Amino acid sequence: MPRSATGRHTVRQASLALTRLVALLVVVTAFGSGFAFADGDLAKGVKIFERECALCHTIGKGEPNRFGSNLFGITQRKAATAPGYKYSQQFTAMATWIWTPDRVASFVVAPAATIPGNKMSVFQGVADSDLDDLIAYLAAQK
Ligand code: HEC
Known part of the structure; x- marks a missing residue:
């Protein structure tokens, strides 16, 4: 086989491999984003809670x-x-969403900033390093 033909073959294989790699990365990224807290440690999460x-x-x-x-x-x-729980007006006026793991996470790291004047504002917020374990634990209680 002449050299040039071998070279073309190699390039084709390489680009095919690259296409597959990109496809794999897209799948991993899409899948991963829905499970952002799946790696959290439940045993640590309950202690944090x-x-x-x-x-x-x-x-x-x-x-x-x-x-x-x-x-x-x-x-x-x-x-x-x-x-049976009486929420504050500040909370009910703003919190009209359906909670997801991501929404709960962004609320509990900074409750006072997320919903000014809500009754949880006295709580200073969860440390970033505790967040994955805590949210994984909360998500498992359903
Ligand atoms: C000092 C008491 C206090 C602490 C500590 C506290 N919270 Fe709260 N939390 C509240 C109050 C009060 C509300 C209701 C807010 C309102 O009505 O203004 C609330 C509301 C919430 C809500 C919204 C609930 C709903 O029914 O929609 C979530 C989620 C939440 N807290 C999570 C947490 C998590 C997770 C922690 C621990 C990391 C935590 N809170 C720590 C007092 C607290």
Whole structure:
């Protein structure tokens, strides 16, 4: 086989390999983004919840509200809908969304800045280093 033919063959193979790699990366990126907190450690998450949140929130199904609302199923339910809990006007006016893991994460790192005047504003926010484990734990309580 002449040299030039071999060279073309190699280039074709290389570009095919590159196409496959790009396709794989697209799939990995799309898949990965939906599972941003899937790597969180649940055992660490429950400890963070107890330390940072349990003073004001329960999370078991049917448990009572405290100073804050019960958080069962929080990463997939509509905001401000815990039965029997009286939310502040500031909160109900702004929090009209359905919670997702990402939305809960951005709220709990900075509650006062996300919804000014809401009743959780006294809480200074979760450290970035605790976020993955905490959100993975919250998402598992449903
Ligand atoms: C000092 C008490 C306090 C602490 C600590 C606290 N929260 Fe809250 N949280 C509240 C209150 C009060 C509200 C209701 C806000 C309002 O109505 O203005 C709330 C609301 C929420 C909501 C919205 C609930 C809903 O039903 O839509 C989420 C989510 C939440 N808190 C998560 C957390 C997490 C996670 C932690 C721990 C990292 C935490 N909170 C720590 C008091 C607290």
